[in-house]
Amino acid sequence: xxxxxxxxxxxxxxxxxxxxxxxxxxxxxxxxxxxxxxxxxxxxxxxxxxxxxxxxxxxxxxxxxxxxxxxxxxxxxxxxxxxxxxxxxxxxxxxxxxxxxxxxxxxxxxxxxxxxxxxxxxxxxxxxxxxxxxxxxxxxxxxxxxxxxxxxxxxxxxxxxxxxxxxxxxxxxxxxxxxxxxxxxxxxxxxxxxxxxxxxxxxxxxxxxxxxxxxxxxxxxxxxxxxxxxxxxxxxxxxxxxxxxxxxxxxxxxxxxxxxxxxxxxxxxxxxxxxxxxxxxxxxxxxxxxxxxxxxxxxxxxxxxxxxxxxxxxxxxxxxxxxxxxxxxxxxxxxxxxxxxxxxxxxxxxxxxxxxxxxxxxxxxxxxxxxxxxxxxxxxxxxxxxxxxxxxxxxxxxxxxxxxxxxxxxxxxxxxxxxxxxxxxxxxxxxxxx
Numbered sequence: 001x002x003x004x005x006x007x008x009x010x011x012x013x014x015x016x017x018x019x020x021x022x023x024x025x026x027x028x029x030x031x032x033x034x035x036x037x038x039x040x041x042x043x044x045x046x047x048x049x050x051x052x053x054x055x056x057x058x059x060x061x062x063x064x065x066x067x068x069x070x071x072x073x074x075x076x077x078x079x080x081x082x083x084x085x086x087x088x089x090x091x092x093x094x095x096x097x098x099x100x101x102x103x104x105x106x107x108x109x110x111x112x113x114x115x116x117x118x119x120x121x122x123x124x125x126x127x128x129x130x131x132x133x134x135x136x137x138x139x140x141x142x143x144x145x146x147x148x149x150x151x152x153x154x155x156x157x158x159x160x161x162x163x164x165x166x167x168x169x170x171x172x173x174x175x176x177x178x179x180x181x182x183x184x185x186x187x188x189x190x191x192x193x194x195x196x197x198x199x200x201x202x203x204x205x206x207x208x209x210x211x212x213x214x215x216x217x218x219x220x221x222x223x224x225x226x227x228x229x230x231x232x233x234x235x236x237x238x239x240x241x242x243x244x245x246x247x248x249x250x251x252x253x254x255x256x257x258x259x260x261x262x263x264x265x266x267x268x269x270x271x272x273x274x275x276x277x278x279x280x281x282x283x284x285x286x287x288x289x290x291x292x293x294x295x296x297x298x299x300x301x302x303x304x305x306x307x308x309x310x311x312x313x314x315x316x317x318x319x320x321x322x323x324x325x326x327x328x329x330x331x332x333x334x335x336x337x338x339x340x341x342x343x344x345x346x347x348x349x350x351x352x353x354x355x356x357x358x359x360x361x362x363x364x365x366x367x368x369x370x371x372x373x374x375x376x377x378x379x380x381x382x383x384x385x386x387x388x389x390x391x392x393x394x395x396x397x398x399x400x401x402x403x404x405x406x407x408x409x410x411x412x413x414x415x416x417x418x419x420x421x422x423x424x425x426x427x428x429x430x431x432x433x434x
């Protein structure tokens with residue numbers, strides 16, 4: 001009975017993204033939603049990108065009517081929070097409570113999160129999300145006014161950017177993403193991206209510490225905050241001094257914004273085609289790293305990369321145990337980190353090859369960038385790579401976005417249905433490495 005319930009919850013998790021994609025595609029096909037007649041493939045591509053909070057687009061978001069942009073924004077919000085999480089939040093705020101099975105299903109979102117705290121976590125998800133988006137709306141709205149935009153347009157554009165930024169989806173109501181936006185709007189957007197990419201488990205841990213219900217922060221929280229800070233500082237200064245455009249250094253605002261957005265959001269404040277190769281390589285690395293677990297960000301997850309780096313450092317130092325903040329990281333955690341990295345690498349390679357085969361006239365480097373952007377649900381694209389893709393290339397990109405959203409390791413576990421512990425022990429023997 002337990003196994004059958006787990007399988008049902010896994011199916012519900014997959015359908016919670018599949019069903020909105022289909023509904024969204026149908027809504028985007030309604031006459032008047034787009035300024036011209038949009039094909040079914042392009043409507044499915046846009047809907048998939050929105051629900052998977054990616055931001056890759058084959059048609060300009062600015063060309064959708066106000067109703068069309070509302071539909072896209074709702075799809076982004078649903079995808080960012082997750083259908084299950086949003087539904088549970090509404091039930092809780094209506095005064096209802098989880099059954100035991102519902103608690104069990106929600107606790108499977110994180111194997112380290114206590115089942116008894118599932119309701120508290122979901123309440124925090126909704127409250128934290130809407131409060132942050134409201135604050136971001138105000139900041140970005142001020143930037144829109146400073147950019148001399150009309151009042152109503154400022155209200156809508158700032159709301160759209162705030163929600164899309166928090167959900168780490170690179171859709172923008174502007175035709176040039178964030179290139180023409182005021183620096184205040186860029187800073188407000190980067191604040192939203194960060195709050196969305198830190199992860200609800202980190203936020204929950206911090207709130208428990210501030211309320212003095214806990215006297216310490218978990219290793220996961222410390223690792224995420226430290227690794228995120230180090231990564232953003234290094235990448236910001238690297239982009240500033242090496243990301244020159246037409247012989248000029250990138251401003252610190254654009255360097256910071258591209259570093260933050262490159263990790264998962266997909267907005268661009270500079271022309272991607274004009275960036276040097278070393279900067280594009282750095283952005284690809286940022287896309288692969290992504291944000292924190294339990295967040296709206298994609299990618300490998302920064303804690304995964306940090307654990308792998310700590311394990312490598314421990315091996316180099318001759319330590320058989322992975323130690324982080326005076327805590328021993330279990331070997332299954334380390335193995336899972338390397339499994340996710342390996343699976344991501346395989347998906348990126350096969351995805352790039354598949355897209356290249358379907359688009360032989362495209363530059364391989366651009367298609368590799370596109371594949372990483374899709375699988376990591378980022379949304380950055382070099383030039384018009386997405387627009388000029390063949391139909392088969394678009395389908396491959398949609399599959400990569402879907403896999404990237406639900407997570408390669410999660411998908412693998414879903415397909416295996418359950419882990420089967422070994423019943424037979426075998427002698428230990430070393431294998432030559434290197």
